């Protein structure tokens with residue numbers, strides 16, 4: 001109860017500074033990108049226990065100049081067995097899933113002219129779920145009819161995802177691979193929709209990552225990215241509360257300095273030829289324990305963008 005009260009207090013004290021703007025008229029300031037690049041490398045995370053631990057073998061055997069951040073990958077490899085434990089470290093993703101799927105269904109049905117009330121609106125469309133983990137998002141997308149490719153840099157995640165998907169004939173069609181977005185770009189793969197939810201804050205270089213996501217998106221296709229805002233409110237809730245008070249996530253899961261503001265995300269996507277059409281926040285209500293879609297993008301947010309014609 002005390003924690004719930006604290007969370008409510010924090011939400012009130014740290015009012016959102018930025019609100020959702022539902023149009024394509026985002027005007028990011030180019031200086032954000034410069035600041036972002038110098039900050040990410042000069043303000044590198046110092047406090048993560050994983051960062052100071054002796055270096056174990058790589059969590060991924062993929063190499064080449066890439067989006068991979070080994071410290072981040074090791075954190076996910078360490079808890080790979082728990083992907084489908086609804087009470088485990090991925091509980092927040094499980095609980096948030098219906099809300100983010102509602103946003104995805106609504107934006108992508110509009111984008112592709114599909115009926116959002118139909119059971120399998122994504123029939124005939126090819127989606128890639130980048131950084132799919134255990135398949136929490138890939139599986140419902142497959143159930144909604146999409147032909148899904150799920151990729152993740154952690155081999156163990158792919159094994160867990162495949163095992164779980166094989167439990168159901170519909171999800172067993174998901175094509176899982178231990179690879180990266182940039183490797184798929186090299187293979188000249190293209191998808192109608194490219195999704196990377198809660199991944200960009202864990203990659204080595206978000207601007208390069210967005211370029212790969214864009215290259216994977218067919219002309220006229222859609223790109224969806226969700227992440228956490230680099231706001232004080234996110235520091236208080238997504239790190240202090242979630243990791244240190246409520247223990248929803250292992251300590252050190254997130255580095256505040258690796259978060260992007262919505263303006264920065266819009267800018268790097270714009271530079272990668274993705275025009276953000278809509279943004280929404282995901283807001284947690286500590287009283288009901290539920291997430292909902294909101295105009296408040298001060299902590300968790302999602303961006304839906306379209307690929308400009310080439």
Ligand SMILES: C[S@@+](CC[C@H](N)C(=O)[O-])C[C@H]1O[C@@H](n2cnc3c(N)ncnc32)[C@H](O)[C@@H]1O
Nearest residue numbers: 067068076131132133136152153154197198202
């Ligand atoms: C927080 S989880 C999100 C999982 C999934 N997208 C979801 O929202 O349910 C982040 C995932 O991204 C993966 N990942 C991190 N960096 C990656 C990269 N550069 N390329 C591919 N996967 C990556 C991690 O292994 C982890 O499974």
Ligand SMILES: [Mg+2]
Nearest residue numbers: 198199201254
């Ligand atoms: Mg994250």
